[in-house]
Amino acid sequence: MKSATVNEIKKELQSLAPEQVLQLCMRLAKYKKDNKELFSYLLFEAHNEAQYIEQIKIDVDEWFDEINVGHPYYVKKTLRKILRHITKHVKYSGIKQTEVELLLYFCGKCRDKNLDLSQSTALYNMYASQIKKIEKALASLHEDLQYDYLKELDGLR
Numbered sequence: 679m680k681s682a683t684v685n686e687i688k689k690e691l692q693s694l695a696p697e698q699v700l701q702l703c704m705r706l707a708k709y710k711k712d713n714k715e716l717f718s719y720l721l722f723e724a725h726n727e728a729q730y731i732e733q734i735k736i737d738v739d740e741w742f743d744e745i746n747v748g749h750p751y752y753v754k755k756t757l758r759k760i761l762r763h764i765t766k767h768v769k770y771s772g773i774k775q776t777e778v779e780l781l782l783y784f785c786g787k788c789r790d791k792n793l794d795l796s797q798s799t800a801l802y803n804m805y806a807s808q809i810k811k812i813e814k815a816l817a818s819l820h821e822d823l824q825y826d827y828l829k830e831l832d833g834l835r
Contacts, residue, residue, distance in 0.1 A: 712766070719770040731776055734767050735783055742787045750798035757804060760784065777815045778827050781808050785834045809835065 682690075691699055707714045723730040741760045746752040764784055768777040785808055788795070795802045812831055816824050 715766075716770050719767075724771075727771065727773060727776060730767075730771065731779055734764065734780060737763065738780075738783060738787060742791055745791065745793075747791075747793065750794075750801060753793060754798060754800050754804070757788070757801070761804070761808070774815045774818045775823060778812055778819065778823075781812045781815070782827065782830055782834070784808060785812070786830075789834060 691702075694702075703717065707717050719730070723733075738760055741756065741763070745756045761784065764780045768780060771777075785805065788805060793801070795805050809831070812827075816827055816831070819827070
């Protein structure tokens with residue numbers, strides 16, 4: 679079965695009654711956890727991005743407290759889990775400033791936790807790729823915001 683394009687779906691949704699659209703949305707929310715999380719963000723959290731970012735930072739703090747620093751393998755596994763969480767929420771938001779703030783926070787927590795990134799090539803590469811993502815996202819922000827975030831980024835290099 680071939681999927682419809684986004685434009686085809688949009689046209690079909692416009693032709694439906696509001697009750698039918700609601701039923702489709704509810705069915706989507708029941709189908710997959712990611713859909714429900716996206717709906718939750720759009721309905722309850724999109725209007726207050728700062729609070730949304732703070733809640734994600736609280737979650738990141740909790741996960742950093744649980745890192746087993748005994749072996750680089752466990753550090754890498756936990757950091758990947760944290761990055762998956764951050765990436766998912768950045769995708770929900772779709773705002774580059776949110777992406778920059780959360781990735782800067784992640785890199786800052788790595789520095790604060792005194793993780794020895796030179797222990798493992800994978801850990802070092804993971805950190806370096808986050809720095810590159812920050813630089814790429816910074817390019818699309820306003821110049822004043824770029825300046826503020828670049829100062830913070832320079833402290834993480």
